[in-house]
Amino acid sequence: MARAAAKQTTKAKTAKAPATSDKEDLLGFYRQMLLIRRFEERAGQLYGMGLIGGFCHLYIGQEAIAVGMQSIKQPGDQIITAYRAHGHMLACGVDPKAVMAELTGRAAGVAKGKSGSMHMFQPKRDFYGGHGIVGAQVSLGTGLGLANRYRKNGKVAFVYFGDGAANQGQVYESFNMAELWRLPVVYLIENNQYAMGTSVERSSAETHLYKRGASFNIPGAEVDGMDVSAVREAGAKAAEHARSGKGPFILEMKTYRYRGHSMSDPGKYRTREEIDAVRQHRDPIDHLQARLEAAGLADDAALKAIDAEIRKVVADAAEFARTAPEPDPSELYTDVYVETAA
Amino acid sequence: MPALSPTMEEGTLSKWLVKAGDKVRSGDVIAEIETDKATMEVEAVDEGVVEEILVPEGTEEVKVNTPIARLKGDGEASSPSSKPADPSPPAGEGGPRSGSDEGSRGNSADVPTSAGKPTETPHPSASPPPSPARGEGNDPDIPAGAKLTKVSVRDALRDAMAEEMRRDETVFLMGEEVAQYQGAYKVSRDLLQEFGPERIIDTPITEHGFTGLGVGASMAGLKPIVEFMTFNFAMQAIDQIINSAAKSRYMSGGQIQCSIVFRGPNGAASRAAAQHSQDYSSWYAHVPGLIVIAPYDAADAKGLLKAAIRDPNPVVFLEHEMMYGHEFDVPDVEDWVLPIGRAKIRRAGTDVTVTAHSRMVGFALEAAEQLAKAGIEAEVIDLRTLRPLDYMTVVESVKKTNRLVACEEGWGPMGVGAEVIARVIEHAFDYLDAPPARVHQEDVPLPYAANLEALSLPSVDRIVKAAKAVCYR
Ligand SMILES: Cc1ncc(C[n+]2csc(CCOP(=O)(O)OP(=O)(O)O)c2C)c(N)n1
Ligand SMILES: [Mg+2]
Numbered sequence: 001m002a003r004a005a006a007k008q009t010t011k012a013k014t015a016k017a018p019a020t021s022d023k024e025d026l027l028g029f030y031r032q033m034l035l036i037r038r039f040e041e042r043a044g045q046l047y048g049m050g051l052i053g054g055f056c057h058l059y060i061g062q063e064a065i066a067v068g069m070q071s072i073k074q075p076g077d078q079i080i081t082a083y084r085a086h087g088h089m090l091a092c093g094v095d096p097k098a099v100m101a102e103l104t105g106r107a108a109g110v111a112k113g114k115s116g117s118m119h120m121f122q123p124k125r126d127f128y129g130g131h132g133i134v135g136a137q138v139s140l141g142t143g144l145g146l147a148n149r150y151r152k153n154g155k156v157a158f159v160y161f162g163d164g165a166a167n168q169g170q171v172y173e174s175f176n177m178a179e180l181w182r183l184p185v186v187y188l189i190e191n192n193q194y195a196m197g198t199s200v201e202r203s204s205a206e207t208h209l210y211k212r213g214a215s216f217n218i219p220g221a222e223v224d225g226m227d228v229s230a231v232r233e234a235g236a237k238a239a240e241h242a243r244s245g246k247g248p249f250i251l252e253m254k255t256y257r258y259r260g261h262s263m264s265d266p267g268k269y270r271t272r273e274e275i276d277a278v279r280q281h282r283d284p285i286d287h288l289q290a291r292l293e294a295a296g297l298a299d300d301a302a303l304k305a306i307d308a309e310i311r312k313v314v315a316d317a318a319e320f321a322r323t324a325p326e327p328d329p330s331e332l333y334t335d336v337y338v339e340t341a342a
Numbered sequence: 343m344p345a346l347s348p349t350m351e352e353g354t355l356s357k358w359l360v361k362a363g364d365k366v367r368s369g370d371v372i373a374e375i376e377t378d379k380a381t382m383e384v385e386a387v388d389e390g391v392v393e394e395i396l397v398p399e400g401t402e403e404v405k406v407n408t409p410i411a412r413l414k415g416d417g418e419a420s421s422p423s424s425k426p427a428d429p430s431p432p433a434g435e436g437g438p439r440s441g442s443d444e445g446s447r448g449n450s451a452d453v454p455t456s457a458g459k460p461t462e463t464p465h466p467s468a469s470p471p472p473s474p475a476r477g478e479g480n481d482p483d484i485p486a487g488a489k490l491t492k493v494s495v496r497d498a499l500r501d502a503m504a505e506e507m508r509r510d511e512t513v514f515l516m517g518e519e520v521a522q523y524q525g526a527y528k529v530s531r532d533l534l535q536e537f538g539p540e541r542i543i544d545t546p547i548t549e550h551g552f553t554g555l556g557v558g559a560s561m562a563g564l565k566p567i568v569e570f571m572t573f574n575f576a577m578q579a580i581d582q583i584i585n586s587a588a589k590s591r592y593m594s595g596g597q598i599q600c601s602i603v604f605r606g607p608n609g610a611a612s613r614a615a616a617q618h619s620q621d622y623s624s625w626y627a628h629v630p631g632l633i634v635i636a637p638y639d640a641a642d643a644k645g646l647l648k649a650a651i652r653d654p655n656p657v658v659f660l661e662h663e664m665m666y667g668h669e670f671d672v673p674d675v676e677d678w679v680l681p682i683g684r685a686k687i688r689r690a691g692t693d694v695t696v697t698a699h700s701r702m703v704g705f706a707l708e709a710a711e712q713l714a715k716a717g718i719e720a721e722v723i724d725l726r727t728l729r730p731l732d733y734m735t736v737v738e739s740v741k742k743t744n745r746l747v748a749c750e751e752g753w754g755p756m757g758v759g760a761e762v763i764a765r766v767i768e769h770a771f772d773y774l775d776a777p778p779a780r781v782h783q784e785d786v787p788l789p790y791a792a793n794l795e796a797l798s799l800p801s802v803d804r805i806v807k808a809a810k811a812v813c814y815r
Contacts, residue, residue: 053613054790105613105791116615116790132617133575134547167546168578195547197523203546269523326793336786 023297025071029228030292031306032070033063033285036087038314039096040259043086043103043117047263051322052103055132056117059087061258064284065190066091068231069158072239073126076153080128080141081160083118084190084257088160092125096313100321107327108320114327114335134195135168137161138187142174145185145248156184156242164195166209175216175248182247186238187213189250190225192257197269210252218248225253226282256282343397343408346375346382353377354402355410364392366413373399373410390415481645481680490671498640498672499529499605499661502647503567505677507537510565513651516543516552517569517606526571527607527666553579553604557586557656560602565651570606573622573660580625587656588631603650605659608636609701609751610799612664616787621752623699626658627728627761633682634729636660638703640670642726645680653682662701685732687739691721694745694809697736697762699725702749702800709805718813728758733765740770745812746778749805754782779808 040058047056059066062084070091073079081088089099094110102109103117110120120130128144131137141159148155165171166189178185189209193200200207210220219241223234231253238249256278260267292298343353357374366372366386373384390413397410404410484490493501507513514537519526521534521544534542545552549570556566570576576583583604590598610619627634633655637643643661650657672678688703689710698706703724710720721739725731740746746766748759759780766778784798 053792054611054615055618102790105794107791111790113791114615114789114794116613119615119617132615133578135578164547167548169548169550196526197519198544198546202522202544327789327791329793329797331791332784332786332789332794332797 026288026292026297029067030288032067032091034306034310035313036063036090037285038310039090040086042314042318046104046318054116055262057084057262058259059084062190062192062255063087064228064231065225065253065255068228069235071232072236076126076155078126078128078144078157080137080144082134082137082162082165083132085120085130089120089127092127094122094125094127096317097320100317101324104321105326106321106324108324112327112331135165135170138171139174142178142183142185145178145183148184154243156186156239158186158188160188160190162195163189163191163200163209164198164203166212167203175213175218178248179216179218182245184242185248186242187248187250189252190255191252192255196261210250213250218250220250220252222252222254225255226284226287228284228288343404343406343410344384345406346377350377350406352403352405355397355399355404358395358399360392362392362394366390366392388413388415484673485675489674491674492669493640493672494667494669495640495643496529496666498644499647500531502644504533504536506648506651507541513565514541515567515569516545516556518545518547518571520544520569527663549575549578550582553582556602557582557600560600561598565601567603567605567651572618573606573608574618574620576604584629588629592631599654600656601654603657603659606661607663608660609662610788613790613795615790619788623660623728623750623752624757627758632729633657635682635727636700637726638700638724641672642680644672645678646682648679649682660700665701683727683730683732685735686724686726687721688724689722691719693719693743694747694813695721695723695736695739695743696747696749696805696809697723697725698749699728702751705802706749706805708802709809712806713809718809720809733762736762737766737769740766741773744773744775747781747805747808747812748778749781749800751800752783753785754780755785757782776812776814779812781805781808
């Protein structure tokens with residue numbers, strides 16, 4: 001059994017260009033990735049201006065993962081992730097104004113201003129958080145998968161976590177149950193190479209994280225997380241595996257975060273050159289733009305128009321978040337419990 | 343009637359498989375018994391002849407230990423039979439009560455002979471001690487001429503660790519980002535450079551695991567300092583802190599020792615919201631076997647952390663992120679070690695006693711200044727150690743001021759303030775001129791929005807209001 005699983009644990013071939021995405025898809029991906037990028041840049045600005053407080057973790061560099069996976073998500077499939085959540089929410093279609101207003105702690109935010117950057121939820125868009133405790137979402141997401149199997153509803157839970165989170169014990173407790181009970185879960189390890197200042201090499205005995213399910217017989221694959229089409233293709237296979245009752249699947253998305261861990265990270269653990277090299281050669285948005293142009297799917301003018309449109313969406317969200325009123329003081333005491341009729 | 347489970351009190355004797363006159367051997371099934379949970383077979387435990395069936399089949403609600411038949415052994419007088427081999431319930435279930443309540447330890451410290459007039463010496467070590475020596479002595483005198491140096495709380499903590507590591511090679515530090523990153527909050531700055539990676543150990547993000555490793559290493563005689571990036575993440579590891587570190591000494595009858603310090607920032611930072619802003623003071627202070635320290639200024643941070651590292655017991659050392667950057671005078675003396683288990687009167691006053699720990703001490707001192715302008719002299723007591731709690735210092739103060747405000751950053755219910763007030767009521771009830779008041783966080787998870795966060799957290803203003811209220815002003 002273990003041998004068979006080990007064989008399934010392969011390096012996905014991600015080099016070849018996918019044939020599946022038509023023009024609409026690729027342009028849509030471009031638009032969404034750009035939305036996340038510009039939104040996060042603006043969030044960083046607002047943080048610098050003191051309009052956003054606490055911890056704020058930006059998704060810049062990792063956009064292709066949320067967007068590529070979203071493209072194969074079916075309605076009702078759930079998404080759950082950690083505190084680096086803004087990009088996933090936007091990909092789920094949550095209103096950028098509501099996300100930005102949450103970041104500034106306003107009543108119009110997705111959580112009425114109560115949660116801030118790290119813990120946002122919008123279950124009606126299949127988004128189950130937004131979790132501040134490293135690793136906690138992995139068990140929770142496996143529980144979403146349990147609910148799906150219980151209801152036999154054919155839905156899959158997409159459970160995101162970082163390379164650092166991949167060392168938490170509850171991840172492996174979850175893996176075991178997920179495979180034992182054949183739960184429809186796709187685990188997505190966003191390996192951006194660092195957990196705060198600790199590189200994967202310094203924290204992990206096995207650095208190929210897609211192999212982490214081997215002793216539970218969970219198949220895994222490594223994916224170029226900077227290539228939206230590769231993400232989409234691998235995601236589709238993994239989701240099909242889970243949806244068809246074969247149990248969980250692990251995708252290790254190789255990616256990179258451009259910014260500091262959070263806004264207060266001095267970032268001395270890596271070099272400027274390292275960051276610049278990724279930006280120049282592996283940037284997911286530049287990469288897609290080049291493909292669009294090379295394939296004649298969009299010209300410069302079309303891309304500029306998308307850019308202008310996104311800038312406006314983000315500027316509006318920021319202005320809304322800056323000026324929207326704070327929550328009413330009475331909100332301090334609401335939502336602690338479900339109100340039950342006396 | 344045998345008890346077939348630890349909780350069984352009665353059952354139905356549904357069927358007899360033997361009758362009077364039958365010969366039975368031990369192990370023979372002689373009857374069936376039904377409980378609400380199951381039907382069980384009863385075996386004879388002796389050899390002999392069934393002399394008489396005492397409880398006919400079909401009888402309900404037969405109490406455990408009721409004789410159900412008489413068995414006559416070889417050459418023996420008849421004796422009640424069919425008791426299971428050992429009918430006494432397992433130890434701990436219905437066995438003798440352990441009598442482990444603090445108050446029933448047979449120590450008079452907690453039981454005043456008459457209200458307000460405890461007979462014991464006003465000394466915390468008289469309470470059931472985590473260690474008999476706890477709380478002996480006062481803060482060391484600062485030698486005349488000793489320099490006072492301004493040091494941040496952050497550096498005071500670092501200095502304490504560095505000095506203890508130089509002194510004792512079994513002391514080491516482990517935690518997330520403590521080495522190469524120099525500490526998530528820079529408390530371990532330069533330690534890697536001085537002590538190297540064998541003693542300043544970066545861990546993966548695996549709190550439950552590395553805390554267990556730390557406790558295990560302490561069982562083997564090392565003296566680990568386990569840093570939690572914040573105490574919010576120690577919740578991943580709280581099982582090892584409570585079930586392993588705090589209890590192993592007791593469970594081993596004194597054979598195991600866990601000399602270990604769990605430290606890191608505790609409480610609300612700034613806008614970090616619900617999952618990153620909790621005060622765990624009362625959580626840990628609830629647990630016998632742990633020592634819990636929560637210093638306010640740099641001198642206490644240094645002196646108490648050094649004491650904590652030296653202490654043979656597991657110590658939970660609660661720091662505060664918002665205090666790390668604050669500078670205070672620290673005596674420039676050779677070995678600045680403070681006694682664990684002693685509160686400190688930070689400001690003398692006659693009208694109301696205000697207790698606080700950690701960051702709230704600063705709030706209480708500020709409140710005292712404002713109160714002074716209104717003609718109220720507050721005595722501010724820094725609890726410093728929460729377990730063992732130096733409540734007699736508070737009691738003595740209340741005997742003088744007759745009023746009490748107990749402050750903490752965490753939630754009020756079952757909190758530190760509740761404990762302080764209970765102690766004062768036990769020991770100085772007759773001295774109180776007003777019901778004691780508590781100042782604490784609102785009873786909700788800490789919200790993110792700036793206005794809601796400010797409404798939720800305790801403040802100087804609230805301490806002033808509470809103090810005025812207990813003074814009927
Ligand atoms: C249980 C727990 N421990 C520590 C932290 C502090 N912390 C927040 S994020 C983080 C690094 C996580 O890295 P990774 O899983 O790789 O995700 P990334 O930030 O790279 O997206 C740490 C240590 C936490 N939030 N929860
Ligand atoms: Mg990472």
